[in-house]
Amino acid sequence: MSPFTCRVNIVVVERFLKGLGVSEVVEVAVVAPRHRAEQVVEELMAFQDFHPAERQRHRDARLHELEHRAEAGFVRLQTAIQELGVKDSVGLIDMLANPGKVVQRELTAEGLAELLNRLDSESKPLLDTVNNLLQERKNVSEKLERLESLYRLFKKVGDLDLDLDYLKTIKKFHVFLGFSSGAELAELRRALTNSAVVESAVEGFVLLLIVSKKSEGEIVERVVKGLGVKPLAIPPEYPPRLKEAVKLLGEEVQSLKKTAEEVEEKLKNVVAKHSDQLVSLRDSYVIVKDALARIGGAGVLKSFALIEGYVPAERFDVFMHTVGSKYPVLTVDRAKHHHEEAPTSLKNPSLIKPFEKITMIQGLPSHREIDPTPYVSAFFCIFYGIMFADLGQGLVILAFGLFMLRRVSGDLKLWAKLLVFLGVSSAFTGFLLGEAFGFKIGDTVGSPQLLHLVEEHGEAKTFNMAEVQRLLVFTILLGVLHLTVGYVLSIVKYWREGEKGEALAVKLPTLLMYFFGIFFVLAFFGAGGSIPNMLVVSNPAPLVNLPTNLVGTVGVYGSLACVLVLMFGRYVAGLAHPGHKTSLVSSVGMG
Template sequence: MKILAVEKLTMMNMVGNRRDVDEVLKDVILFEDIEVVDAYTEIDNFRFTIDVTEEHLQEIVGFSAVCSGAHSIESRDFTDKLKLINEIFEDVMTFDKELLRGPIELDKVVSSVYTIYSAVHKRYEMLKLYKKDLAEIEKSIQAYQYFQGLEIPMEEINNLSHFEYYLGKLSKENVQRLKANYANVTAIVVHVGSQENDEVYVVITPKDMKTETERLLRSLNFAAIDGIKKEFKATPVEIIRWLEGKKEDFTDKIRKYEKQIETLKEQYAREGNFAYNVFLLYEKINEIKKEMAFTKDKFYFSGWVPVKEKKTVKTMLSKYEDLIVIFSDERPNSGGGSGGDGTKPPTKLKNNWLYKPFESIVKMYGMPSYQELDPTPFLSLSYLILFGLMFGDLGQGAVIFLAGFAINKKFEGFGSILSRMGLSSMAFGLFYGSLFGFEHIIPALGFRPFEAINTTLIFSILVGVVLITIGYFYGMINRYKGKDYYELWLGGHGLVGFLLYASMLLVALSLFTGNSALPQTMLFLLIGLSVLILFFEPQIKSKIWKIHRKREETEEEKGGAERFFDVFEVLLSIVTNTLSFIRVGAFALNHVGLFIAFETLAHMVQNAGGSFLILFIGNVFIIGLEGLIVGIQVLRLEYYELFSKYFSGGGIEFKPILINNQGGKK
């Protein structure tokens, strides 16, 4: 059962000398498997405990004088300078935690940051300024090109007494709207060119009609073209010639500064990258300090640590003088791997390479609580089995596998799941004897769905029965681990619910086969008894566990009608959950039938090339669309028919401290 359990965690409390806090936190961060908890809150709620001994007297007395680290501040000047360096050195800055493992002389790092800043910031600011001016020049050149036909100075046009003009563009759709409303236009509209998919116009309107014209242009989504400047007074051709000269001058200056900055980047690449990594580390240290508590001389830290890592953590921190490290599961009456005092631990899933990618599917539904079994292994295997049964094809499965492998670097989780789905499809393709839809190229190791329709449908229901049964046992184990004994024994998804389910299955089996594993009288008696227990469960609970008074305080007693519908819902879900799995067989048949349709079309085409094209398109369609639909249907079976039996969720994901926000606690 250990393989199905979530990772056991323990609360770690630390008290140390304030002068060591940065080095201790550096080790904690680089360990990458500790989740921070607000130490001040732990102390305030009397959960931060250390052994009461003379040796720890000063630390215990310090509890009365602690203050939160929430107001920890950092040097904005240093931060701003390093952010500018990061902006400049963007292509050479990389996170490498190995650079941080050795001793860090912060004074030297700060000095190197100021040195690099002094060398590059003026050049970089000038480079940005010239680039901004160059962009404005290019806008102006483009704008004045639409006026090249004018031989009069722009000063005269800009100083018109009774007219206003606008340069802008309209989409082709809005051009048609404009043409349809020419009679209502209070302006002269002149087409002067095109820009990508839009048409460029100059609109000239009397100043008295300016408001109406602007309202019309807004309704047409008229996009103004920037670049016309009042200070440019010559003719458009002369303005463009002057701007082209400025553009060339600015381009030369930009190249000069870029070359200087590239030289400086090469010179300071190593120091800059180290400073960048140190900045990320201390940025994270400052974040953690906000969740710590401090006195004048001491710091107090709390965090969740995997139980299996305790020895490693102790060894790592043993180099610090007077550092007290206490784990909650080492205290008397601690309650094992939990906080030992009612604190709810987060959930850390532990799965091998086969199951790991499917954790994302579990998390979409909810995070398992700390006491629950990890549903990922069961979900992984059942998902692959169901997908393979519904989409069994050796060739198409190989395509899905290769697609998953191809996208795995960019979409690691999804690509890994897709490749596993492809392997499952290939395995069941061998079982069905199917290769790219063709049923008679390779032999079937099992049966061919279209030649054994009843077998296919019955087999799919049997698979559903097995999976639902495992789900019931999963749920009962979870209720036992969570000490929910009432639901374990009397609940609809507990022992009584399973007995009802098993009895109804045996009755259905005897009706179809004529044979019964148990006498039908006994089966009907079990069904009746289970229904009565479910109906009278509140009364039975109050009698057995003697908690009727507590129940009245926490929830209102259900009436007879409501209990009737609860029992009816349990009976209905037993039937519908089981019959839902018939879709597994239905999709297996649909998979074959869909290809037969494309194969028939291919035979109708009296051309080898055309037939091949139709079969190719058919396979692409089946892999893409049907593969997607089958994947969604399997997910539906997992969530609605299986998870409802055993998975309650409600857990909090374990988020270790990671630098550079590598998926951990930010």
């Protein structure tokens, strides 16, 4: 094949693939008076397919103020949602069990500032109510915790039959009654060896009674203060007598518990009534905040706003009609001014779009590459059908996919469509083999039963080796087709990027070496597993039905030729200028 013919074939393949997968993008710059920057952003948000450039840009003060307002609103609502424990996303199980749970809400406004004003006015009274209830819950909880601790301690003192009034009348000894967490007991005993320390556990606290000589009272007070032991005394707002104080504390604890329950009930009502509103308002702030963060740059000019970005080529005319009719739009020649990596815009039809999820597992292709999603869709379905060839299981997957498709929304619909395709593939392959849930049903459903891998002779079961070989041959050929498509896409990719030497000297010979390798293997089997006889015997080689010595010759010498091209191709391509210049040693080493 001449270089001219090779180049024509690659260009033809490139033109065939050009319209698939990855959309061409146009780099544009919108120019507008700076006082109209907000209106430009609104127009670009309405267009939806404008992707702003990622390079550092000057921030317009007005747009930055709006972005700050949106971020502050988001933070306020997000905090309230987290404090209330509102479930702010609907999972798959929720959608399947309750498909009407997802309710879309539409907010309209004449501009970004008016939209933020509306969001603020709607969220403020709701947030005030929520924050007041949360603050009340916090205050009640803190007071209840404090009073419950006192109540338990005083009740324990009463159970121990300690008379606080009597302890105060003792003159010859220093008596300290207090409580602590209990961790400092060992240190307390070591520090007060001359004092009697009596302890009693009280639900998270330790009640302490320390009796010492009157002369050591100052030492005791200093030690207990240093270790954080708090004195137990009836607060002045309660009756001085212990029993009366305990009774009043018990009444207050019960009253606070009732108040806490009422506050919790009010918060539950707010969540039940306004949780969707809280989430929708939060998401609205997010949309405005993210849009302004992405589009809010306005260039370094003082009087004009300059917003740069990318538009899909197929929507460029619509962009010029909606935005270009109001503001000057400049296009940038990326071949001459390549500042950054352009974004990738995929344009697969609806039947293939679900398989973008599989492609995204390996990462999004760049704008210069070919989107492999159309090929992934075909091969993934075929391989899945081969691996899970069962009519019954395939129909179950298909039924679940259709059920899911009717009940879910958003991104989950693509996963539902993917299950539908995989269910069809599995069921179809299972029908061709005549199997359902592991049972043979070929005669019942009229299946062609293309493969009979297991032969039954009475109760004995054996593998049908001829059928096994047919299956192996089919899978090998399918694998060859898969690799061929992959390498063709790789060759076209390098050709598009101007790496013609890499495409012709590396990728193309690698692809051809796989084909020659297949000929080598066929000749090896045709010669009965003997390498020396591969170039001698003339009996037909399997699969191709050509003389084994001919197939072996093509396989051996074709593989050697590809190895030589891989070793010296980069060096020759550098001399002939389709590739980068490289030394002979580097070419051989990389080959």
